[in-house]
Amino acid sequence: MAEVRGARVAFEGVSVERGPLRALDAVDLVIEPGELLVVVGPSGCGKSTLLKLVNRLLAPSSGRVTLDGQDVRERPPIELRRSVGYCFQALGLFPHLTVAENVGIGLRLVGKDRTEIERRVDQLLDRVRLDARSMRHRLPAELSGGQAQRVAVARALATRPPVLLLDEPFGALDP
DSSP states (O other), X not given: OOOOOOOOEEEEEEEEXXXXXXXEEEEEEEEOTTOOOOOOOOTTSSXXXXXXXXXXXXXXXXXXXXXXXXXXXXXXXXXXXHTEEEEBTTBOOOTTSOHHHHHHHHHHHTTOXXXXXXXXXXXXXXXXXXXXXXXXXXXGGGSOHHHHHHHHHHHHHTTOOSEEEESSTTTTOOO
16 A cells, blocks of 8 residues: 555634635635645635645634644744645746756755755656756746646645645646
């Protein structure tokens, strides 16, 4: 049997208010380690808001979000964000960094050596079906929408985070 990786994420009575609007209303939800959850709904229903609560890009107006039983507000933000892979809806690639630098930035931030970063970047580019030799030195502006999305997914996977948040990461990908 394969090892189950991951962390338990729980939303306990979570509400998010933005002025008079309530983006989320008393959400109770538990995602167990190794579980895959897909949230589907119309634009503006709070899907991205829900994801942003996990790594404290947003704070709940009420309730709490926990990661393995610990309130995310109790963890230093940088430490928390390094333990949560996030592929943003708008991708968020750094325009001045190459594909390889974008994919490897998280590894660099956690202190991995250059050889290990290069090996992992090549492995991930292969996994998302991008040729490392021809792609690693390109800038995001030189990529198609689908290629840029695959780079963003590879970057989110790079540090092998226990929690992976994907905010519409496959919209521009070809079948």
